[in-house]
Amino acid sequence: MEETEEQSDAQQSDLSLKKGNHKGDSFRLHIVTWNVATADPPDDVSLLLHLNSPKSPDLYVIGLQEVYSGPLRFVSDIVFDDPWSHLFMSTLAPLSYVKVSSIRMQGLLLLFFSKMEHVPFIRDIQATYTRTGIFGYWGNKGGVSIRLSFYGHMLCFLNCHLAAHMKYATERVDEFEYIMDTQMFNCTKAPRIIDHRLVFWFGDLNFRIQDHGMHFVRSCINNQTYSLLWSQDQLTMMKKKEQLLQEFEEGPLDFKPTYKFDLNSDTYDSSGKKRKPAWTDRILWRLQPKASPPDESSEDVSTQEPTVAEQREEDEEFPLKIKQDLYTSKMEYSISDHKPVIGIFSLELRKMYEIPLVRLRAEGDWSADIDAMVVYSPLQPFPSSSWDWIGLYMVGFTSMSDYITYTWVKDDEVAFNEELMQVYVSKEEIPVRGGECVLCYYSSALQCIIGISEPFKVHESKVAVEEGLVPEKINGLNRTAGGEDVWN
Numbered sequence: 001m002e003e004t005e006e007q008s009d010a011q012q013s014d015l016s017l018k019k020g021n022h023k024g025d026s027f028r029l030h031i032v033t034w035n036v037a038t039a040d041p042p043d044d045v046s047l048l049l050h051l052n053s054p055k056s057p058d059l060y061v062i063g064l065q066e067v068y069s070g071p072l073r074f075v076s077d078i079v080f081d082d083p084w085s086h087l088f089m090s091t092l093a094p095l096s097y098v099k100v101s102s103i104r105m106q107g108l109l110l111l112f113f114s115k116m117e118h119v120p121f122i123r124d125i126q127a128t129y130t131r132t133g134i135f136g137y138w139g140n141k142g143g144v145s146i147r148l149s150f151y152g153h154m155l156c157f158l159n160c161h162l163a164a165h166m167k168y169a170t171e172r173v174d175e176f177e178y179i180m181d182t183q184m185f186n187c188t189k190a191p192r193i194i195d196h197r198l199v200f201w202f203g204d205l206n207f208r209i210q211d212h213g214m215h216f217v218r219s220c221i222n223n224q225t226y227s228l229l230w231s232q233d234q235l236t237m238m239k240k241k242e243q244l245l246q247e248f249e250e251g252p253l254d255f256k257p258t259y260k261f262d263l264n265s266d267t268y269d270s271s272g273k274k275r276k277p278a279w280t281d282r283i284l285w286r287l288q289p290k291a292s293p294p295d296e297s298s299e300d301v302s303t304q305e306p307t308v309a310e311q312r313e314e315d316e317e318f319p320l321k322i323k324q325d326l327y328t329s330k331m332e333y334s335i336s337d338h339k340p341v342i343g344i345f346s347l348e349l350r351k352m353y354e355i356p357l358v359r360l361r362a363e364g365d366w367s368a369d370i371d372a373m374v375v376y377s378p379l380q381p382f383p384s385s386s387w388d389w390i391g392l393y394m395v396g397f398t399s400m401s402d403y404i405t406y407t408w409v410k411d412d413e414v415a416f417n418e419e420l421m422q423v424y425v426s427k428e429e430i431p432v433r434g435g436e437c438v439l440c441y442y443s444s445a446l447q448c449i450i451g452i453s454e455p456f457k458v459h460e461s462k463v464a465v466e467e468g469l470v471p472e473k474i475n476g477l478n479r480t481a482g483g484e485d486v487w488n
Contacts, residue, residue, distance in 0.1 A: 024319065027118075027150075027347045030057035033159070033281050034333075034340035035204040035259075038068040038107075041087040047332050048340055049091065057344070059150075060097065060113040062088055063159030065204040066336075067109045085111060089398040099399035100448075103127035103144045108203075110144045110159040116452065119440075120356035123448050124149040126185045132162070132175045143179040143203070147187070147196060152352025153320050154189060156196040160203035166276075169234040172206055173242055180244065195288075197320055198347075201248060202283040204338065207235035209257070209278050217276055218268070221256055229257075233279060248284040251327035251343070258329050258339040265334055281329075283343035287322055290315045321348040357382045358441045358451030360390065363422070368432040368461040372425040373414075374407070374439055376451065386410040387444035390423055395436040395455050404437070405429035432461035 032048060046052065049060065067084055081089065082104070088111055089099050097113045100122055104110075108129070114122055125148045133141030141163060147156040160179065162172040180193050190196045209217055211232045220228045230236055230253060239245040257277035260269045269275045291312035326344040333340055360376035374390055388410065391403035405425070412424045439453040 024321075024348050024350045025151075027058040027349070028055055028325075029059045029061065029345040029347055031157075031200060031202060031283055031343045031345070032060070032062045032340055033065075033202040033204070033283055033342075034063075035065040035161070035281060035336060035338035036084070037066050037263075037336035037338060039335040040068070041084050042333060042335055045087060045091055048330055048342065050342075050344070051091075051095070056095070056115075058115050058118060060088075060092065060111075061146075061157050061200065062109075062111040062113075063144075063157075063202050064109040065159070065161040066107045067104070069106050082109070084109060088113070093396050093398040096396070098397065101125050101127055101146050101148070103129060103146060105129035105131065105142060105144050106140060108142065108144045108159060108161055110146055110157065112146050112148075112157065118150070119449050120358075120451055121151045121351075121353065122148050123446055123450075124154075124187055125448050126187070128183050128185065130179045130182055132178060141175070143176075143183070145183055145193065147185055147190065147193075151349065151354075152318065153198065153349050154187075154196040156190075156193050156199045158183075158193060158199065158201045158203075160201065160205060162204070162206045164206050166208045166210060169207060169210075169238060172234075173238050173245065176201075176205075177244060197288045198322060199248075199286045199288075200283065201286070202341075202343070204280050205235065205282050206280050207233060207238070207278065207282070208280070209233055209276060210237075214274065214276055217257075221268075221277060226253055226255070229253075235279075235282065247289075248286045250282065250284045251324045253279050254327070255329045255341075256331065256339070258341055260337045261334065261339065263334065263337060266331055269337075281338055281341045283327065283341060285322060285324075285345070287320070318350045318352050319348075320350075322346070323348075353380075355379050356451045357443070357446075360439050360441055360451050360453050362437075362439060362453060362456045365459060366430060366437075366456065367434060367459040368427050368430040369463050371427045372430060374423040374425060375420060376423065376441060377420050382443060382450060383445040384409075385444045389442050389444075391440045391442060392425070392430070393438050393440060395438060397438075400440075400442070400449070403440075404431055406442075409441075430458060432464040434458040434460040 030050065064084055067082065085102060092113050096116045098116055098119055099111060100114045100119065101112045102110060127146045129142060129144045131142040141161050143158055143160040145156060145158040160176065162175050183193055185191055193199055209229055209232050212229060217229060220226060257279045259278050259280040260275045261267060262270055268277050291308050323346045324343060325346055329339045329341050331339055357380050358376050358378055360374055363373040363375045366372045389406045389408050391406040393403050407423055407425050409423055414422050414424045435458055436455050437458050438455050440449045441451040443450045
């Protein structure tokens with residue numbers, strides 16, 4: 001069998017990685033945490049997302065707490081995107097970001113966005129949640145997480161809302177440890193949060209400033225001498241005696257405490273309760289410690305645990321480094337009694353793979369006047385399934401469910417060999433008005449997109465123009481494969 005150009009490229013890439021010739025790449029990650037106190041979204045989140053920055057992030061991770069979840073709103077949010085998700089999706093989609101995954105547990109919401117170019121390299125996506133509030137039966141407190149592999153590196157993002165009030169510092173730690181212990185993923189390599197190479201832990205963690213009186217705290221805030229308050233920050237204090245917390249790093253708290261403010265103002269709580277300001281809203285991270293080298297004097301290297309040896313080899317061959325570039329609050333937003341906090345990070349890593357699993361393209365001219373053809377070729381082995389499908393999307397689509405139409409790969413294959421396969425798309429499914437589109441191959445077994453085509457033009461239907469047919473809605477079917485939402 002002749003070797004295709006794509007397969008040759010793949011083999012060369014694999015060979016390069018094995019020889020360790022591939023230099024590391026840098027990626028920018030923007031994390032937001034915000035307790036929105038059941039408020040509706042603001043009109044504009046440009047400042048929150050740093051959309052005017054010359055450096056655009058590769059990934060956005062947005063964790064919200066106390067998203068309004070009254071019965072009527074919550075039911076509608078199950079069917080439609082909630083207002084907060086809709087705002088972030090509609091803001092980021094025109095900038096070529098796609099919502100890769102999301103999870104909601106009552107008032108807790110976690111959204112993961114990626115630049116389009118990285119989507120085929122984000123795999124093993126899973127999301128889960130843990131309730132801790134009111135005996136665990138109602139999701140007012142707890143944690144939601146999204147885990148995935150990014151160019152082969154296992155990452156996990158955990159958004160928490162922990163127990164409130166000054167006296168419950170120990171309970172907050174207990175809740176965090178409970179979430180860490182109980183959340184499990186269907187992944188041999190990283191079944192628990194702690195097994196991931198990089199974990200981000202953020203949210204309304206509710207730790208307070210104790211011992212210092214109100215006058216001293218406010219004086220430090222007014223004078224911007226925040227460091228005088230750090231020693232009495234409960235999370236800082238708890239880290240000194242809790243081993244698990246010591247494994248997490250955090251940047252300096254060089255910004256105003258983010259709780260508690262009068263609504264629609266920058267004034268700290270002026271109510272009768274006069275709650276003391278605190279850094280309740282935090283972003284921490286944990287880089288997995290490197291595996292210890294073998295003790296050659298006491299035991300043969302061959303008797304080591306295979307996973308330890310594999311981790312050590314992976315650490316050396318595919319290093320992962322993290323640097324925090326910014327950690328601050330955004331005082332411009334005042335719809336909540338909390339201010340949002342952002343953390344911007346640089347991830348330096350050596351990619352474990354550089355080519356998608358599938359390459360696909362639109363064959364010939366596309367319009368609603370003639371049946372169309374997709375051509376795709378597997379570049380590496382992957383578990384194909386009769387439930388795999390190829391979706392047609394407008395350029396600027398918001399999420400996986402935002403397709404115009406889809407076709408089942410196995411059902412609609414019309415010709416194939418081992419290198420090249422063709423899939424038929426009925427002209428009835430193609431938008432008559434046309435537009436700039438892309439094709440995405442979705443793997444059911446891997447639960448993710450494994451290939452995206454180059455953008456291509458779908459031409460306006462000449463027949464529809466001649467007959468004066470003007471459809472009311474072309475791109476808005478939002479159907480889902482198999483009757484289920486195929487994308488979290």
